[in-house]
Amino acid sequence: MKAAVVTSFDHPPRYSDIADPVPDGPDEILVDVLAAGLHHVTRGRASGAHYSSGTALPLIPGIDGVGRGPDGTLRYFVQGPGMAGSMAQKTVIDRARSIALPGDCDPVALAAAMNPGMAAWLALRCRVPFQAGQKVLILGATGSSGSMAVQIARHLGAAQVIAAGRDEHKLAALPALGATDTVPLGDPRLGTLARDVDVVLDFVWGDVAMRCMEAVLKQRTDRGLPLAWIHVGSMAGETAALPGMFLRAANVQIVGSGLGSVSDRAILAELPALALEIARGTFQLDVQAVPLAEVEKAWSDPARGGGRIVFTP
Known part of the structure; x- marks a missing residue:
């Protein structure tokens, strides 16, 4: 499959081929990624500068996204420690760290606004x-x-x-x-x-x-x-x-307030209410959808067009 791949903390990710991820255990599912937001924490982790950054390379960036599971359900998901990122055509998610979304919601809007x-x-x-x-x-x-x-x-x-x-x-x-x-x-x-x-x-x-x-x-x-x-x-x-x-x-x-000061359980408990309001159009946010194939260019020139960048595999 294709994915954004970080091979050096000093360079932006490149659109590259990488092996398809494989679920490990009954709680994990493979999803087709529809949208993944480029957030400040995502940039920080990909540069090794964020407090939650790991050290292992190569890595696929992206902490969350919207994907479609094998049963057709649209899901917003947050990737846990050690899991592959969301900026790929497919990724493996933990079902418990995801929520089902209305089938008619806009994946790009959800991926942009949730984080x-x-x-x-x-x-x-x-x-x-x-x-x-x-x-x-x-x-x-x-x-x-x-x-x-x-x-x-x-x-x-x-x-x-x-x-x-x-x-x-x-x-x-x-x-x-x-x-x-x-x-x-x-x-x-x-x-x-x-x-x-x-x-x-x-x-x-x-x-x-x-x-x-x-x-x-x-x-x-x-x-x-x-x-x-x-x-x-x-x-x-x-x-x-x-x-x-x-x-x-x-x-x-x-x-x-952030990862660690708010527990995973508390975050997951709050996601459905926030997602529902975003899906309803309660909040406004400028969004710029960009094909994942252009990840390197968009990463280096984030200001073009304005708005929160969302990659669409």
């Missing part, structure tokens, strides 16, 4: 006791995960969603997706706008996030009011110099 959607969905559903009516600040709201976070926060009942990001053109489009306020990262208005938020979904981290935290805490009306700061992504850097006084001077709790 970026899970970032905010899991953070708000699994990492903090989020309640309808609370106020949310989203740092890095102009990326795919950030724009999905705006929509998910509103869908789950947030009374206020403040979207902060660098791309002012994209920021201008976020009120139509549910943002009640928008502000560029680094704008001095951020602290005032977000001073009474209950939850921060932080996709940036690094020094940028620390400056935002300082701005919010300095303006906070009541520093005893609980503030859940959820680290979801590291677009501005993996390391953040967190002053101890931030933790002493306000009732702020910093937690992470």
Whole structure:
């Protein structure tokens, strides 16, 4: 079969021939892959830079996808540790790590939106006791995960969603997706706008996030009011110099959300509800479908056409 194959962490995957995978045990099934998204974590793993990266090469990248099983059922699946990736004509999946999808759903839309959607969905559903009516600040709201976070926060009942990001053109489009306020990262208005938020979904981290935290805490009306700061992504850097006084001077709790901090069982329990909303068209996401044969070019030039890239074998 054909697949995207990584033979070096220093080079993008190449469209190559590779042996067909074979199920190992009754819980595994072979699926025809219909769509596989190119996510940030997928890039990180393929470059050896992500915390969950392995060391064995060659490898097929892709952490999730939509495929059709031998019984004709359409499934969204997430690949477990040690399993072949989804960027191939076929792959073996663990039935327990997959969910059945409506037969009339769009595989490309599901493959594009599930991973970026899970970032905010899991953070708000699994990492903090989020309640309808609370106020949310989203740092890095102009990326795919950030724009999905705006929509998910509103869908789950947030009374206020403040979207902060660098791309002012994209920021201008976020009120139509549910943002009640928008502000560029680094704008001095951020602290005032977000001073009474209950939850921060932080996709940036690094020094940028620390400056935002300082701005919010300095303006906070009541520093005893609980503030859940959820680290979801590291677009501005993996390391953040967190002053101890931030933790002493306000009732702020910093937690992470991702593979490991949310259990496999919890992730799998949340997938059906999120998939249903995506299949219904509840959330919007720019998507660019690309033939898998063009994987090397698309990997090296991800900005062409815009939108989340989804490979279609």
